[in-house]
Amino acid sequence: MELASVTTPLHKGTGGESQKQADSTASSTDSNYRDFEVNEWSSSWGIEVHNKPWSLFLSSIMTLLAPVLLLLALSGCSSEVVDDFTQMCPQFFANPNGIVSPPTVFKGNNYKQICQIQEKTPEYATLYDTEKKIPVYSAYKFKGVVGCKRLTKWYIEPQLENISKGPKMAPESSMTNIQNQAVNKDYYKSGYDRGHLAPVLHSTSQSCSDVTFTLTNAAPQHCSFNKGQWKKTERKVADVLNKTCLPNSAFIVTGVVPGYNEPPLKNRVIIPSHFWTAYCCLDNNLKVIDSNGFIGQNQNDQVKQMSVSNLEVKLTHLYNQGTFHIFGGKCNESRSTTHSLSSGDDLEWLSLIPCQKRKVPKQCVETYHNTIRRRSKIFKALLET
Numbered sequence: 001m002e003l004a005s006v007t008t009p010l011h012k013g014t015g016g017e018s019q020k021q022a023d024s025t026a027s028s029t030d031s032n033y034r035d036f037e038v039n040e041w042s043s044s045w046g047i048e049v050h051n052k053p054w055s056l057f058l059s060s061i062m063t064l065l066a067p068v069l070l071l072l073a074l075s076g077c078s079s080e081v082v083d084d085f086t087q088m089c090p091q092f093f094a095n096p097n098g099i100v101s102p103p104t105v106f107k108g109n110n111y112k113q114i115c116q117i118q119e120k121t122p123e124y125a126t127l128y129d130t131e132k133k134i135p136v137y138s139a140y141k142f143k144g145v146v147g148c149k150r151l152t153k154w155y156i157e158p159q160l161e162n163i164s165k166g167p168k169m170a171p172e173s174s175m176t177n178i179q180n181q182a183v184n185k186d187y188y189k190s191g192y193d194r195g196h197l198a199p200v201l202h203s204t205s206q207s208c209s210d211v212t213f214t215l216t217n218a219a220p221q222h223c224s225f226n227k228g229q230w231k232k233t234e235r236k237v238a239d240v241l242n243k244t245c246l247p248n249s250a251f252i253v254t255g256v257v258p259g260y261n262e263p264p265l266k267n268r269v270i271i272p273s274h275f276w277t278a279y280c281c282l283d284n285n286l287k288v289i290d291s292n293g294f295i296g297q298n299q300n301d302q303v304k305q306m307s308v309s310n311l312e313v314k315l316t317h318l319y320n321q322g323t324f325h326i327f328g329g330k331c332n333e334s335r336s337t338t339h340s341l342s343s344g345d346d347l348e349w350l351s352l353i354p355c356q357k358r359k360v361p362k363q364c365v366e367t368y369h370n371t372i373r374r375r376s377k378i379f380k381a382l383l384e385t
Contacts, residue, residue: 080115080167081159089115089122092139094251094280094327096288101328103127103137103253106321111136112160116198117167118211124198126216129258130160130180132270134219137255138197142279144246145201145238154194156181157216169214182215186266195221195275197254201234219256220271224300230275233294233303237279244290245281252279253326257318259298272298274318278308280331291331308332 082088086102093102102125105111110131115122116138124140156172158165160180172183187194197219198212221230241250259273278293293311296303306314309332315324 080117081112081157081163082115083113085113085115085125085127089125091122092125092141092251094249094282094331096280096282096286096327096330098286099328099330101325101330103139103255103326103328104322104324106136106319114157114216116211116214116217123211124217126197128157128160128181128216132258133180133182133186133268134256134258134270134272135197135216137253138217139251139253140198140202142202142238142241142246142250142252144242153213154184154218155214156183157214160216169211182218182265182269184215186269187220190220190265191223192220192265192271193223193226194218195226195230195256197256199234199254201238202252219275220265220269220298221275222298222300225275225296225298228300229296229303233277233296237277237294240290240292241279241281245279248284248289249282249286250279251282251327251331252277254278255315257315274298276311276315278311278326278331280308280327288331291327293326 080088086093086100090100090102093100095101105113105127106129110129112128112130114126114128116124116126124138126138127136128134129136153171155169156175156178158170158175159167161175161178172178194215195218196212197217200212237252254275254277256272257274257276258270260270261273262271264270274295274297276293276295279291280288281290283289291308293306293308294303295306295311295314308326312324312326312329312332315326316322
């Protein structure tokens with residue numbers, strides 16, 4: 001059965017105006033009722049919004065909630081100081097031939113191993129120096145470029161101050177007397193950026209990207225270098241791995257060398273002299289497909305590319321803490337390392353490998369350093385034959 005539509009005609013003459021007036025009165029009543037509800041609700045929370053429009057009230061609430069929402073977004077971010085990150089988060093270290101091969105861990109109570117975690121899932125690993133207040137390196141697995149958004153706030157690791165604290169990243173405002181790590185004000189008007197070691201560009205997900213915004217994953221990086229040559233290097237590594245490695249396993253370690261030519265930031269944070277990075281690509285049989293290293297001074301100069309072996313020798317010399325390995329010394333040979341032996345600088349450091357392998361004292365390294373320039377042409381000729 002069809003229902004007839006029912007309409008209520010307006011009265012003639014002033015009837016239309018009466019209807020408008022009635023609508024206006026109803027609207028005013030609704031508005032007053034909403035304002036009453038807002039005032040009653042806000043009073044219970046101690047918020048003064050009497051006689052404020054509804055839109056202004058909502059704006060006030062969102063302003064108050066913004067810090068809470070940010071904390072909720074990062075509530076899953078944590079970082080745990082561990083005794084051995086090869087046991088707690090080994091998946092970020094290359095494992096050629098099935099052997100987990102982390103970088104060298106320096107000895108000393110100031111070096112802390114950290115598993116950086118998001119929602120109980122480790123995202124990367126960091127070795128942090130609490131005396132110099134900079135990381136030594138961060139290690140992670142590269143799975144492609146996702147295009148994550150960047151956070152604007154940085155966080156600290158409470159466990160570096162007190163090991164009894166929970167494994168949660170926190171704003172520095174949550175603690176007082178922070179002694180064992182950098183804080184945001186150390187970088188203020190310094191001319192140096194908080195340079196990521198595990199960068200946003202290489203993050204595997206947005207949650208992973210969020211976890212990189214901890215000051216345990218950053219070191220003072222000259223702003224022109226960060227936005228210039230080093231940014232190009234991060235992009236170059238990503239492009240190479242996308243083309244030549246993925247979907248195989250790609251491992252990256254990025255680190256810094258502490259410098260002493262510049263005064264520490266705020267007399268606390270050591271400024272690195274060099275930034276370096278290296279990658280190791282493994283096939284399904286855990287054999288090395290490709291590996292390469294890069295190092296540049298902390299200024300906007302060209303970043304030098306070299307084999308992992310050469311980079312390890314150079315870092316051994318720069319760190320001066322004994323032999324330094326990036327991938328446990330097991331990603332040094334690959335099918336494509338020969339192209340990185342073309343520069344005189346690479347040949348210079350390549351000549352130091354015999355010293356390193358024989359564990360000859362530092363004087364041997366210095367002798368090679370002073371004499372190899374005269375022999376570089378001979379080395380290059382041998383490589384070309």
